[in-house]
Amino acid sequence: MGLFEKFENIIKKILVPIAEKIDKQPHLTAVKKGMVVLTPILLLGSMAYPLKTLKNIFANSQAVQEWFVNNVYLIDLLIKFSLGFVGIYAVIAISYFLSERYKIYTVGAVALSLFSFLVTVTNLNRDGSLDVKYFDSKGLFTAIFIALVTVEIYKYFTDHKLVIKMPEGVPDFVSRSFELITPTAFIALFFLTLRYIVSSISGGLLLPEIIMKVLAPAIGSMDNLFVVWFVIMLRLMFWFFGIHSAVLSPVLSPIFVQYLAENIAAKEAGLALPHFVSGGVFSAFVNFTGSGVTMGLILAMLFGKTKRYKKVAQVSLIPGLFGINEPILFGGPVILNPILFIPFVFGSSLISLMPLALMKYGFLAKPFFDPPYLPLFFEGFLTGFDWKAPFIQLLQLVLSFAVYYPFFKVLEKEELKSEAAAEKKKAEDIFTKEDSDILDSLELDF
Template sequence: MDKTMKFIQEKLTPVANFFGQQRHFAALQKGIMTTISFILVSAIFMIVANPPVTPDLVAQGGFWSIFSGWLNFATTYKTIILVPFNMTMGMISVIAAFSIAYHLSNSYKMSALNNGLTALILFFIAAAPANYYKLADKTTVSAIDMTYLGSAGLFTAILVSIISVEITRFCQRKNITIKMPDGIPPFLSEMFASLIPLAINIFVFFGGNIIISSFNPSLSIPSLIETILRIPIAGVDSVPGALFVCFFILACWCVGVHGMMVTMPLTTPISIAAFASNAALFANGQDPIFHPIFMTLAIAFVGGTGNTLPLVVLCLRAKSKQLKVFGKAAIVPSIFRISEPVIFGAPIMFNPILMIPFIVGGMFSAIAFWLACTWGALTSPYLLISGTFPIFINDFLKALDYRYLIFLIFLIVVLFFIWYPFFVIYDKQLLEKEKEIKMKEAAKV
C-alpha cells in the first residue's frame, strides 16, 4: 500500500497540480462544483418520488406493506414531486454554462457576469432553441426542448462556455468592440463593448446549428456530439464490446459527458431484450442466462455510476474540511445510487487522481459480476427494475437472489481498497491547500 501511494503521489500529483492551475480546467472544476448544492437538493425529491419498492412487492404484504403509503403518495403526485428535480438537476447544464464562463472570465479579469450570462444564452441557442409548435386545437405555442438542459448537455455547456469566453477575449484583445467616449458610466461602456463579441458568438453557435440541421434536420450541436461519440461503441452484444461500453461510460463522465445518455439508444433495446428473454426462461422453469449487456448494470451497483459509495464513506473520516463536509452531504444520495453529487462535488470530473479508481473500480465490478453469474455464484438478472432503489434492494430485486447481498458486500470491501490510496493522496492535497489559505488569511490580519 505504501508503494502504491508513493507511486500515485509521484506520478499523479504533478498532473493534478497542472489540472488545478491551468485556468480552463480550474474554471471547469469550480464551475462544476457550483452545481453541487442543486444536485443534492434534486436528489431528495428524486428519492421521495421513487420509493424502494414495487407495486408487486407491496401487494405481497408482510414487511413490504409498510411502504404502501409512500408508494401511493409517490404514484399519485410523482409529476408534482419531480418539479424541483426538473428545475435543478434537469437544468444542471444551464447552471454549469453560466458558472464555468463566470470563473474562466474571472481568471482573465474580464466581466464575469456579462460572460456568464452570454454563455447561458448561447447554451440555450445551441442546445434548446425556442421553437413554435402547433397544438391539436390549432393554437401555437412557443416551447423549448429540455432534453439537453440536464446532464445530457453538460459537454455542450462546457464547450459553449469556454469558446464564448475565448471569442469575447479575442475581440477585446484585437479591439473588435464598440468604444464609448470617456465619461460614460462603466456599466454602459461594458454593455456596448460586449455587443460585437455577443453577435459573433451568436453567429458561431446559431449558425453552427443551422449548418448542422441543413444536412440533417434532426441534429443539433449536442445531438451531433452524441452521435459522434456513439460510433466507437457499436458492438455491445459481446463481452469485449460490453466491457468497452462500461469503460466508455466511465471515461465519458470523467470529461463531462453523460456516458449513460450517450450509450442509452444502443444499450436500452439490447437490455430490454435480454431481460425479456431471461424472464421467459424463468417463467418456463429454466435458469436465466447471462447477457454481456448486464455488465453495464454492475458499474452502478454501489453508489451509482462508478460505484462511488466507498469514496463517500472514506470522506466521512477525511482530514480536509472539504471532503468531510462533502461526505456528510453525499452519503444519502449515494445509498440511493445517485452518483452525480460525487462526480461533480468531489469532484471526480477532470480530477486525474480520482478518475483512476472511478474507472478501475467500475471495470472491476463489471468483470466480477460477469464471472459470478457465468460461474453460477449469482442468478443472472431477469426482472427489469428501474428507479432510485437503494443498494442491496435494487440488485436483489433484479433476480430475487439473496446471494447478491453477499456479492455486494464483497464488492464494497474490494472497492474500499481500490479507492483508499487515491483518497488519501487527494485528501492530503486538499488539507495542504486549506492550511495555505489559513496562513494567507492570518498574514492579512
C-alpha cells in the first residue's frame, strides 16, 4: 500500500464518520437549513446601504435629494425588518425544520419557539414599550439555542403523551390546539425561570448577553487569518474526500451572519468595518470559480492535448464561471486524485486566503453586502463595492493556473500514454479483423 493510500484510509476513518454524523444530526441539520432560509432576508438587508449611496451619487439632482428627505425611512425599514429581526427569523426557521424532522406539529413548535424567544430576550422600557435590541444578530445564537430546546421539550411532551387528547371526531386543528396547552405552560415556566435565574446571577443581564460573552472567543477567532486558513483547508479536505463542505455551515453560517450585520451597522454609523469575513466573501473569493479555485485547472485542461480532459473542461467551464465546480471535481476527477491533493488543498487555500488578508490589512474593502451567485468578477466587486476586487480575482485566476498547471501536466502525460495505448489496440484490432476477413475470403474461394 502506497503512502497516499495509507493517508487516504486514515482520513476516511477520521473525517467520513464525523461528516456522516454531522449530516445526520437533527439539530445541526435544522440550523444549517435555517441559515439557508435567511439568505434572501440578508440579501435584502445588505442592499440597503448601496441604495443609500444613491443620494451621494446624484448629489446635484434636486428630485433625488427630495425623495431621500421624504422617503429614506423606507430604506431604514428595509434594514430594520431584515437584519434587525434576523433573530426572529432564525428561531422560526430552525424550529420549523427541527419539528418537521421529528414529525411533530410544526405550527405549534414554531409558535412556542417564538414565544420562548420573545419572553427570554425582550425587555420593557420605562414607557412600557418593548426593547427589541436582541432581535438582530446579537440574539442569533440565543435564537438557535431557544429553538432547539423548545422543540425538544415539545417533543418530549408529545412522545410521553403528556398532552391533552381530545375525543375522536373533534376537528384536527382544535385537537392540536389542546395538545399545546401542557407543553406551552411548561415552556413558559421554564424560560421565565431561566430568565429570572440568569438575571439574578449576572446582575441583570439577559441570556443573549451571557451567550455572547461565552461565545466571544470562538466568534472572535474567525477574525484571525490563521484560523480562517485552517477552516478553508478543512473545507477543502472534506471536498477532496467526497464530502460536501456544507457540513461545516451550522457552525460557520451564524458567525458569518453576525459579522455581516455588524459590518453593515458600522457602515451606517460611518465607522471602520470590524470584520473581513462574511458569507459573501467566502462565496466570492474563497469559492472563486468553485471550492479550490479550480478554474486554473479547467483552463489547463481546455488547452491541453488530451481528448478526455478537453471534454471535461468544456463541460466544466460555464458552471465554473458561476462558482459551480462539481463537474470538474467529479469529472476530472479532483476528488481522491493523489496528484491534485497538494494544489487543491494547500495551493488553492493560499490563493483563497490572499484577498481576505488584503481586506484585513486595508488594501481591499471589507464586506457589507452578500451578493447572490453571479459570474466571476461581479460577485467580488459587490461584496465591498471596491473596484480593486475584480483585479484581485484576476490575480487569483492567474495563480490558480500556475498552481494547477504542473500537476495537470503529470496527469496529461499519463492520459496521453493511455490514449496512445488505446489507439494502438484499436489499430491492432482493426488489422486483426482485416486479416481474418482476408482469410475467410480465401477459404470461401478455395
